[in-house]
Amino acid sequence: MIKAVIFDMDGTLVDTERLxxxxxxxxxxxxxxxxxxxLIHQFIGRTLPDVMGILEKHYGSHETxxxxxxRHKEIRDEMVKT
Known part of the structure; x- marks a missing residue:
């Protein structure tokens, strides 16, 4: 009988950090x-709001x-498909 199922594939079953x-x-x-x-390594394990805060503080601009x-998300999503 199955007692557990793992759905977390981000870093658990698939190494997405390099991508x-x-x-x-x-x-x-x-x-x-x-x-x-x-700078990028500060993002690991953080929530999106945390990452955005780090980026905004570093670049001094919400728009940047x-x-x-x-753009990172678009590129990463394409990488994951292949």
């Missing part, structure tokens, strides 16, 4: 913005943070 790092870098680069590993996040 995420690549997507953050690619998304920022496409916008002409530098983003380094130290939002643009980087949106």
């Amino acid at each position: 995420g790092i690549k997507a953050w870098k690619a998304g920022a680069a496409e916008l002409g913005i530098a983003i380094d590993d130290a 943070a939002e643009a980087i996040y949106v």
Whole structure:
């Protein structure tokens, strides 16, 4: 008899952190913005509001943070499909 099922595939069954790092870098680069590993590593295990706060504080702009996040998500979603 099945007693438990794990649905958390983000980092538990599939290593998505490497894809995420690549997507953050690619998304920022496409916008002409530098983003380094130290900043990206602050995102790991954080909620989206936390990540947005980190980005806004670092870049000093909600619009810049939002643009980087949106492009990163688009790139990451495409990577996950393949």
